[in-house]
Amino acid sequence: MNDQMIYVSSVTQAMRGQAVLQKHGIRCDVHRQTGPAQHGCGYYLLLRSGGRGDAEALLRQAGVRVLTVP
Amino acid sequence: MIYWDNAATTYPKPAAVQRAMDRALTEAGANPGRGGYPMSLRAARILLDCREQAALLCGEQDPARVILTPGCTASLNVVLQGLLRGGGRAVISDLEHNAVVRPLHALSPSQPVYDVVPVEPGDPEETVRRFAAAIRPDTRVICCTCASNVSGLCPPVRQIGRLAGQAGIPFVCDGAQAAGHRPMTPDEVPADYLCLPGHKGLYGPMGTGLLVCRTQPAFPPLTQGGTGTASADFVQPHELPEGYESGTVNVPGFAGLAAGIRFVRQQGEALPRRQAALMREMYRILRRMPGVVLYTPEPDEEYVPVLCCNLGAWPSEQAARLLARQGLAVRAGLHCAPLAHRKYGTLARGMVRFCPSAFTTREQMYRSCKIIEECARKALQSEK
Secondary structure, three states, X not given: OHHHEEEEOOHHHHHHHHHHHHHOOOOEEEEEOOOOOOOOOXXXXXXXXXXXXXXXXXXXXXXOOEOOOO | OEEOEOOOOOOOOOHHHHHHHHHHHHHOOOOOOOOOOHHHHHHHHXXXXXXXXXXXXXXXXXXXXXXXXXXXXXXXXXHHHXXXXXXXXXXXXXXXXXXXXXXXXXXXXXXXXXXXXXXXXXXXXXXXXXXXXXXXXOEEEXXXXXXXXXXXXXXXXXXXXXXXXXXXXXXXXXXXXXXXXXXXXOOOOOOOEEEEEOOOOOOOOOOOEEEEEOOXXXXXXXXXXXXXXXXXXXXXXOOOOHHHOOOOOXXXXXXXXXXXXXXXXXXXXXXXXXXXXXXXXXXXXXXXOOOXXXXXXXXXXXXXXXXXXXXXXXXXXXXXXXXXXXXEEOEOOOOOOHHHHHHHOOOOOOOEEEEXXXXXXXXHHHHHHHHHHHHHHHHHHHHO
């Protein structure tokens, strides 16, 4: 499942990211970070369709701050 | 009651604002940006919606650059205290509200760190020349209101912003009185930091404000605390917007503000045009009334719909008291803007301020003028 998770810096970035991906036909959900986190609390996008590479590129292009992918 | 105190807070609010706040309280009453369960995410979505509405209003592409604050005063404090944290001076206009003057004054009460530039009505070039002349080597910020909350006069912020940009000095705009009446896009208000209240011309509730950062802030937030992000780190994150929003954000309030901004955007240019026409007509009626003292020329495009006057030689508070007895809710005194009152020569007695909203009718305006006429007559009689 990890390869379908994209970590972002905040809930605002997560929701912006979700909107960006949905606009491009990539379905995803916003989730609270669950495992031991590098920096503490945060959010991630769980992709339900599409590849992570494409999704990350779209997010970065839209100015959504993507964090280091575990 | 006929409510004319809309320059302070608009009343009533559109029904959609009340509905949005009610819905937020009942359906999204959890902390935003902290939990992962549906209600917390709903609350966060409400905040994002408000940021998106504000971004659309201000011509900003990235809603994450919209910081939600408890009010325009809070927004101004964050920016002014932040920019002058390491020293330096500010250049401000002589129309500024105490929300600008007091934070600056507090930085160095014995030796003010701000230079005040007189705005010249009807001569934007002269005003800009004065701003340019006031810039010193240690000027760190230029701050100007988009419209006076006393007279409605609008300084040429477009040109002042251009000047600030050329000089490489951050430009801060106080849009308290102009938002909802004037475009807030970068073309019209080229501010690095645009500070707006939610509860005036944007028809949101009290306790809401916006700070639109067109430039990434290089200063730390005024308030440190929980952001729901990077919690293992004791150092406050500076990332927009959460880094500048420590603590639980007012979700019902910003639900209301989002609805308020939608209302303003849906009305488009018709709303400010209607209010400007109403105040022009009121001005023409008052101008002919014995005992009514006006302080500005007939308002044109250089003004937002704020009209100030006095009755005879009465102190403004005395006039406001009599008007209130007749059912008019007006604001008298200095309107927290002593610089502006000094400019108009009314520091001693203040002025009586009238400001319409989207819900003020012509019939209410005519009725109000009759009441003002009667009160002005009494003011004149009391002088004999």
